[in-house]
Amino acid sequence: MQLPVKLEPDNGVTLQIQLFEAVRNLILAGLIKPGEAVPSTRTLSRQLGVSRNTVLIAYDRLVVEGYLESRPPTGTLVSPDLPDASVSPSMRPNAHISRSSAERQATRHPVLFKGRTHPVANPNRHRLAIDFWVGRPDPHSFPTKSWRRRLLHNLAFASANLTEYGDPIGMPKLRRAIADFLGPARGIKVEPDQVIVVNGSQAALNLVARLLIEKGTTVMIEQPCYQGAAFVFESYGATLRAVPVDDRGADTTHLPDESASLAYVTPSHQYPLGVTLSLERRLKLLDWAWETKAYLIEDDYDNDFRHNGSPLIALAGQDVHGCVIYIGTFSKSIGAGIRLGYMVVPPELVEPARVVKTLYDNGQAWLDQATLADFISSGSYNRHLRRIRRTYLRRRDCLVESLQYNFGEVRLTGLEGGMHVAWHLPPDFPRASLIQQIAEDVGVGVYGLNTGAAFNFTSNNWDGERILLIGYSSVTEDQIRDGIARLARAFQSIRKP
């Protein structure tokens, strides 16, 4: 017999491998049947015009892998039992043509998950000349030298550590560094045991939701609030109840009477409005949580930047009942690209959180954790914070001045801290999403609530289109002045007369 095999001497794959694959495919496609003889090595080498050694090597591998059997004196046969091996899709007998996605979807087990998602990356990334994107740390202030030194130091121990699993809830030295940091910086007295290292605060929100939310669980959120939180709660079946935010934070007179399981708040710099929850309301919220048996999730995303006075003590630091789940992140203070955040949970939640975290992902990357731990415990993190705090304060002041210079009296919230302000637009200004478009046309990024991942739960009591988010942390003072001036000029053409 002649085998329908064609070798290509110049295609970059050795002839013996080409031959091995060709014969294997013929067998798997059923073109040579189990028990059937294949040509002798001498015959096949002559047929193909290749050396006999090439055929010998290819046959040998086919024998080793169980496709062929050597049966002297008969010769070489296709194995009666096909090996524990492989078949290429195109060669499979009766191969179906891959179906269209729609048909496949209709015939498969359905996707049970229901949910929607928030924007993560900046839609204008690197596209605009002057981009007031929210929550991005200043790239020029990234602590490259210090980070690099600590990274390299740890890399010396990488081979042993990168080849092993670590603790799913975080490297012990990082959890200790975070616990030590939280005392002076936030007034939270915490044991490293209660600190759980996660892949950013979004992962913390997910973990809490997995622990505490099922279909119909009531969750209190601020109105407006961070989309990524509202959507994750929603995806676990939560019934959301919104409490409006005013200049003193979430209005606690609107807290529901009923028992809630969870309330999600951003007390130090409300997202997106930037206001600070007043002391009176903090105490009221803590009492409410105690009375209704709720856990409070405190998302303290940018409390490192407190422009007036020292950093605020966190709600978790004021909590005597142990009802606060504190979420912190390094995405704002160092950068979102390192994907490290943490949560501090009351003692009774440590063990359940460990189980959920382990089932999630077996823990975070070793090198990033080791580097961050050293960065914090050496004091470099605090030095870095002091440096960028000064930078952000100057930028905030420059932004406020630029807005006043170009637009006169402006109503801003969120000045006390953080990395962005919310501009409450005068009634004669266009709506925020239109301003966002106009600004883009002149190379400037300013953002409406929706683009900035803010969630507007109900629209009956106020209009999210009257608020514009302006981040100032990743733009220089020159850019701020230029950007706001550009915005003002662009306005001239469209503002109502």
Added chain:
Amino acid sequence: MQLPVKLEPDNGVTLQIQLFEAVRNLILAGLIKPGEAVPSTRTLSRQLGVSRNTVLIAYDRLVVEGYLESRPPTGTLVSPDLPDASVSPSMRPNAHISRSSAERQATRHPVLFKGRTHPVANPNRHRLAIDFWVGRPDPHSFPTKSWRRRLLHNLAFASANLTEYGDPIGMPKLRRAIADFLGPARGIKVEPDQVIVVNGSQAALNLVARLLIEKGTTVMIEQPCYQGAAFVFESYGATLRAVPVDDRGADTTHLPDESASLAYVTPSHQYPLGVTLSLERRLKLLDWAWETKAYLIEDDYDNDFRHNGSPLIALAGQDVHGCVIYIGTFSKSIGAGIRLGYMVVPPELVEPARVVKTLYDNGQAWLDQATLADFISSGSYNRHLRRIRRTYLRRRDCLVESLQYNFGEVRLTGLEGGMHVAWHLPPDFPRASLIQQIAEDVGVGVYGLNTGAAFNFTSNNWDGERILLIGYSSVTEDQIRDGIARLARAFQSIRKP
């Protein structure tokens, strides 16, 4: 009035900060009331024996932060409105004593999550002289130089990239590198669009479970199988159905007739038994999935190490129906410490998977992804694989010889590939968990199924205690010979006569 304040000159905190905090605490505790006057700076400096400047600075900060108000000519008063600030726990009026954990648990919203977890880290980590732990890559073969070079190269672009969010389903260049790798290495033709980068294969299992499992969903698993998979399915409410594994893999004659939503299989190197799923059964499994509308999850955790012949084409490469969800990891080929894995999903699951992944954690760390992408696309990964394949093959052969030399005829499965073998113990040997203990006593780590994170769903048809897992990838040949000899000597004392 005299303030009940005591400063400690040598406690490492400046006197002005001590004074600021002391006065603030008195105010927050209600010991000085709103509207009440505080002593003049002159009076207080005399009372405390500190310079007047110290008091001036402390008062100034209290004024700036809104605790005090300066009212000339009256003097300085406690603010009628307390500031939007902080109270320390011990100072809070009517502070409750922190309750015991049990009482707290009883009074809080209950934890709704139900689940249990697999062991992640080696319980004997660095404690035993010779540790045949399963699935740990050889630390001495970690590609330190190449990894370090690529890490440093990328670090030059770190400040811009580490301060931003990336794509939640993975860096485009990494997804392309993985797609390009999968063609020649696994026979999977895939577009980068279908590749989703995750935090190790455990995260992929979780993501699939979130998409496809709800209470009562039937999931087929192998018996025995990997605990981390079974437990995550269980935690989402799955009803598990087990198919027994024999020498040719999962016995497809036991596949349920009913419609299942999902089947979890490890075709190339079954975990824990190490057997390879036969071609006949692969085709049967694919047909069954098509007929019952199930998705197949192929967990291809250590297919990079194929000792006999070339790497197996994956089930996903044989799948013409688009019903396979393929899971790959770098935890075995590079190291679990980098926490990077991936999944390849059919086109209709890409968008739902993106939503789940975004709600989970907003994506993976930038530097690790960039480094891995370069490592793969430069060819270094393939060179690394060739090198460690040779090492592991030698170690496997050494292990088999040592076992035969010390114990005579031994029945092993899992020889064809991977990083461990399963020793099916003779009837006159003690049970696996006892052998594990005896071995530990002589400084040797060998593992029963449970310690090795293998899940024994039903115990009626076979006994997991008759199997011992022996990993050979992170022990040298000398250690292998020594370790197995130690084990044999330890046996002398306890084996039945």
